[in-house]
Amino acid sequence: MQTNKEIAQKSTMYWTKPLSDLILTVDSITLMIGLPTNLLALYTFIWKIKRRAMPLDVLLLSLTISDLLVLIFLPIRMKEAADMKWTLSYFMCPLMGYVIYTTIYNSTLLLTAISVERYLGVAFPIKYKPTRNPRNAVIAVVLFWVTTMAHCSFVYIVQQYETNNDTHPEPLNRDSCHTMFNDKQLKIILPFRLELFIVLFCIPFIICSFCYIKFILILSQLPKFNPKKRCRAIGLAVVTFLVFIICFMPFNVSHLVNFIVSSIPSWRVYTLLPSTFNACLDPFIFYFSSSALRQTFTQFTRGLINRLQVFCFWRLFKCSTVRERLQNSSNISQ
Template structure:
């Protein structure tokens, strides 16, 4: 599925790659160190989601090449592979973000009872299940690319210059109902759970008198940010599934709706920032080090200028 406006696609993909890659690398390093020492279920979920985003970003250049050439010019086996990874990581994100919302809600609604029962092993099991469900659903990419080979009008995949774009009537009979199921199971249900958990979460936090105001606003910002990610990044593309099913066609504008999903990889680190004090510390240290290195030449030049001026004055006095 290529984008007819290469500049728009490159702008979105490039922005996501430039901002998302360094942020997710920092998040990966932070959560990896945290898990090696002493991890919580939240750390496991955030680490798994970070890995998902990094895999997504690794395969993003394939989309950029397709957008630049306005057709698929890479080896064809990369077409279903990149599509499979692309869609799997997107839906994997919805599951992980939902699990994080459940973790946050249970932590404030039942603080003592849940703290006694929370177990990092359960978070690992949940993450594995999320990966398996998202990958199992998105294997439809492989099925559609190689389906209908008995049809006399069937075109061998390796001779095509399009990727997951042109579908026969027989393929649409399978694909459109399946997309509706993707909307219901992999988007609508997680979104509703996320809304319930974070609405209750915000309500409980707002009524707690003894909680620090800064912590309250940070937690509320994390909750609202997650809901915005669902609405901005995931909703447009998933709504296209419903419209396509009702109209019995594959909408051409789905590629632009899919563009918003790519922003998820660069927005997730901001959710991580609100969710993890360890990551906030990492970001703070990195920014301080960058600021120090950027300002160092200025201080050096100022020192050289000042020292030189003093030396000239001292020479003038000696004369």
């Protein structure tokens, strides 16, 4: 078990140049890809729900909002990484952690709900259709947010329990916003993190795996099923599995290791990067899940290409006109 002295020392050893560069690189890529694609998805799902709301649209809209919340706070983490020190107000430190951790677990529940919705629609099309009400999806979304917010609130309640100011200084008085816990707090936090690993990661992952495997098997047994739709279904399952394994598994495995060894592993700091990187992978799930988003994306891409063509044509026309004027002026001078 870590002593208070060791925790105090770690609070001044958090940032390294490689860690700073890695966070700036990954978060920059996440922000550049995730922000425009999620804004496009947000516009599409709001428009789709206004026209005709479906349960899948409600779930995808909530997942988009969850990703956008992460993206809003990424510049704050990037500033901390660039300065290699927390320089903002103390209030922003726990708020950033609370939002990021809440959205991570909210995303796992939403992805699981999406897999269940897709499976039920294919496995029981006649029985499930009458109950396919967007109101049920709204209730599920509210329950997911309440559950994840309550779980993550527990960490910050414990953070105030048995706190010693010498070993838990404000972020402005140490070099990071990284949360430190003393021995008494760890006795409460470690079993709680194990519960997070089992309830909010393992169970959703098992349910999601079952639904998508059955989903693909059912579609593969339909002889006249559209090949393009079958490819999209397989793509949806593959991307979702990648999100769970690459983005969410490392962070949650660190909870399990944390519980087994009774201390926080040094590599845990790196596991949060793929979790936030999920914000730029979810739009691929949106693309495979929603025909409305595919249509919007196609229209947006065509419009962008047309504008680029017009711009390039105008630039070429302007350059050729300038060259003609220069040639005419040179001929006149001669």
